[in-house]
Amino acid sequence: MKYCSTLIKLIFLFFSIGIIAQETPKQATLSEKNPDKFQQMYDLLATPNMYRTASGAPGPEYYQQQADYKMDVELDDKNTKLYGQETITYTNNAKESLDYLWVQLDQNQQSRKSLTPLVESNKTDPAMGVQGFSRKYLEADFDGGFNIEFVKDALGKPMQYSINQTMMRIELPKVLKHGEKISFSIKWWYNINNYTLDGGRSGYEHFDTDGNNLYVIAQFYPRMAVYNDVEGWQNMQFWGSGEFALPFGNFEVNITVPADHILEATGNLLNRAEVFTPAQLARYAQAEKSFDNPVIVVTQAEAEAAEKGFSDKKKTWKFKADNVRDFGISTSRKFIYDAMAVKTGSTTSMAISLYPKEGNPLWEQYSTRIIAHTLKSYSSYTFDYPYPKAISINARDQGMEYPMICWNYGRPDAQGKYNDQTKYGMLGVICHEVGHNFFPMIINSDERQWTWMDEGLNSFMEFLAEKSFDPNFPLRRGPAKNIVPYMSGDQKGLEPIMTNSESIRQFGNNAYGKPATALNILRETVMGHELFDYAFKTYANRWKFKHPTPEDFFRTMEDASAVDLDWFWRGWFYTTDANDIGIKEVKKYYVSNEPSKEVTEFMKKQRRRDTNPGPMVYMIEEGSEDYKPELNKPFKITDYTALNDYVTSHFNAEERAKLNEPKYFYQVTFNKPGALVMPIIVELTYEDGTTEIQKFPAQIWRMNDKEVNRTFASQKAIVKIQLDPKLETADIDVTNNTWPKEEVKSKFD
Known part of the structure; x- marks a missing residue:
């Protein structure tokens, strides 16, 4: 390989000097106008500490709280109500003491006093179904939300509490110190919503044909909020889009339902013989x-x-779940x-x-x-x-x-x-x-803050699972081309992935599709399967049964792969930049024994500086004033005396047989109308119909964010050059991706 490299360096010595001389002033100008896309992310990431290290792993002082629940729940199927009483044992593993506790009351979003409907823009519908009109303007809102009957300590004494929408603060009689536990009980009930009419992530579906209900029950009990080293209490209100942040714990839950129901829930069923028939x-x-x-x-x-x-009879199903963050139930006689x-x-x-x-x-x-x-x-x-x-x-x-x-x-x-x-x-x-x-x-992860950390990563994993389940699966999120319509949209309607859940306008595209695409591109194009899979598995195992942040993910992916990805996170996750790389021009060069006029003038200046470059190889651009038709022939080493003398004197016969001898030389100028930096993927098609893929890392743009040049020395004449032939970089405009330029039906084709 070193022999081939030496020859190519000789061939392009002067040619490269010419390119550098032309580009340097442009780069100086660009450096003043454009931010550094490869700047390290010290300005964006939280400072590492003893809780979360610079490697992305939990630190020696990492901690998390624990919330254990013992609960009795009963479903009133006839009146669609749920009654419950729970005892929560909360363990403070933080080094600091706690003055109070925060408990989530997510069902309060269904309350008539909920502020959620009031924060949405609301236009008058020009036409509505009669049922919709009645529910919107004539009928009273659904009477949902928790009815808290009491909050008591372990001795049965009332505890002081205050409810702010979907959050309840419980006052502690004394501070809860590091390592201490507290147990308290809450009794509640609420009207279960018909989610097909009143909306919601859970509730019941009613079947008019037989009069039955199918229940999917969640957020059904007051749940402890997360307290951690990042935010203290995560007590952001539940507005509806941002989902949940919850500590791990152990659950013992008894669920009483009509005797003819079949039920499943989180955890192990402890009394299967009591609720199933022998068959x-x-x-x-x-x-x-x-x-x-x-x-x-x-x-x-x-x-x-x-x-x-x-049935008017009842049956109790008993479940136990260890080390889970939440609990869900579904029951129906259907x-x-x-x-x-x-x-x-x-x-x-x-x-x-x-x-x-x-x-x-x-x-x-x-x-x-x-x-x-x-x-x-x-x-x-x-x-x-x-x-x-x-x-x-x-x-x-x-x-x-x-x-x-x-x-x-x-x-x-x-x-x-x-x-x-x-x-x-x-x-x-x-x-x-x-x-x-x-x-x-x-x-x-904290869903209340970062939807993409669960939905985006999960959509990426779903993409991999669907591909292996069925080769013909119509994949929605993951393929790069599918995100192009979103990323090429009006910038006024976009926000970065790193946006709080409640402020995202295009939820599916931003929190699901774009991060899934980003991870797919990382795996397929930037890192490769081996490096990506190792790093991703490292992240998963470092943070299973723990609370990771975006920084923990970003840092682990780099730490476990030795791939600098700051440019990628910065562009894909912190901006709304889009990728658009094009072919600006292609120049064909021929090797010559005689220099061009431009080269002659340059050499005169160099000689005045007492520089003797020695024997030279010259490159002449096709169509330039120095171009001669007789140059139009495939390159051969023996046609050029100085080069042939050098090769003969420096390499023996065996070494000369291993040297490359490219026959054609093409300089391609790639420009970048898009603001996102991405790798350049080039497919070369030769005159005999064969093709070759060459890839250049994103760092090729580090010195010039607008355009870069690459020279291709090939054995065969190139008849076509195409960028991103497999549509793997989410290029939003493929009309500038080919040379010679081709008509493209649609930039999304």
Whole structure:
């Protein structure tokens, strides 16, 4: 290789001097006008400390609080109310003492006193359905929100508390010091919302055909807020978009529902023999040994019989969950139930689906299988799935996640028929919501602050899982070309990924699509699979069952890969810049024994400085005034006396046989109308129809943010040059990506 390098250096010695001489003044001007896109991110990232290190790992003083719950909950199905009482044991692991505690009351967003509807812009609809008009202007708002009956200490004495919208501050009788615990009880009830009418991430769906309700119950209990080293108390109000920040803890939950309901929830079911029939118990035992196909535990016939009964009796389901950040419940007499075992590494879990008959045949065929595939795919990139189960609930118009359980849309029509859109939509949402077990249920980021840290990372992992599940899967978020319409949009409607959840206007594009695309580009184009996968797995294992920040992710990805990514985070996450790289011009050069006039003048100046460069090789641009038709021939070393003499005297016959002998020389000028710096990917097409891909790192733009040159020395004549041929850099305008210039139907094609 060193011989080839020496020859190329000789050929282009003077040619390169000429380019540098031409570009230096332009670069000096650009350095004054443009910020440094490769500036290190000391100005943007939090200062490392003993809690969170400069490597992106938890520091020696890292801590997190713990909140343990013992809870009794009862569903009033006839009146759609939920009653509950809980005892919370809170452990202060912070070095500082706490004067009070903050508890989240997210159900208060459904209260008639909620401020959420008042912060949204509201125009008059020119036309509305009669039901919508009635609900908006004629009917009273849904009467939701927590009704707190008491807050008491461990001795049963009332504790002082104050409610501010969706947050409750509990006053402590004395400060809670480092290492101390406090136990207190809260009793509450609330009206459950019909989420299909009143909105919400949970609630119930009513079936007019049989009079039953299907419940997906979450945010149903007062939940401890996070206290940490980054913000102290994360007590930002729940406005609806920013989701949740929660500490880990252990849960013991008893749930009383009508006796004819089938129920699932976070954690291990402790009394299965009391709530399942003997036949259902036998089927579940079979499912625990079935790793290839789901087993129907509660049959459609059993579900259809139950949905006609409306039992007045009650049944209590008992669950225990360790080291989870939240708890979710789903119950209905309409549920069919199937399950199968899933092995990820050294752990075995259950994949479980619950769905009404309205979900069949789609759900019976696909739901549990995509759960199992998701757990395997995500585990391969992070860690073995640690929880005992993952549950998918079929609920109309829903897509929401909690530890071990999630609710998902997707049903066939009344005749049981469905198209690919319905099928893949259902598969995609199940994959996504089950995947949330990893991000943020285990890798527990602050959703109230940074939606992208769970939705963006999870959408990227969903993209990988869907690709491996079905090669024909219609991938939505992840492929670079899919984000182009968003990134090329009006800048007035965009904000950086690093924007608080409540201030994002295009939620799906900003918090889901763009970060998923960014990670895909990192893996495919910038870092490569091996470096990316190692770093990503390092991040996942460093921060599983902990609370990472964006800085922890950024730093770990660099720390574990030795790839400087500050330019990437700065551009993709902190700006709304878009990528647009084009081919400005292509010049063809020929080797000559005689210098051009420009070279002659330059050499005269150099000689006045007593510089003797020795024998030279000269390059003449095709079409220039020094160009002669006889130059138009493939380059051969033996045609040029000085170069041939050098090669003969410096290399023996064996070494000369290994030298490159390019025949054609092309100087390509790449310009960058877009503000984002990205790698340059070039596909060269030769006269014989063969192609070659060459990639140049993003750092090629470090000295000149507007345009750069590259010379291609090739064995064959180049007939076409194309940038980003596989559309992997989210280039927003491909009309300037080819030479010779081609007509392009659409810049998104």
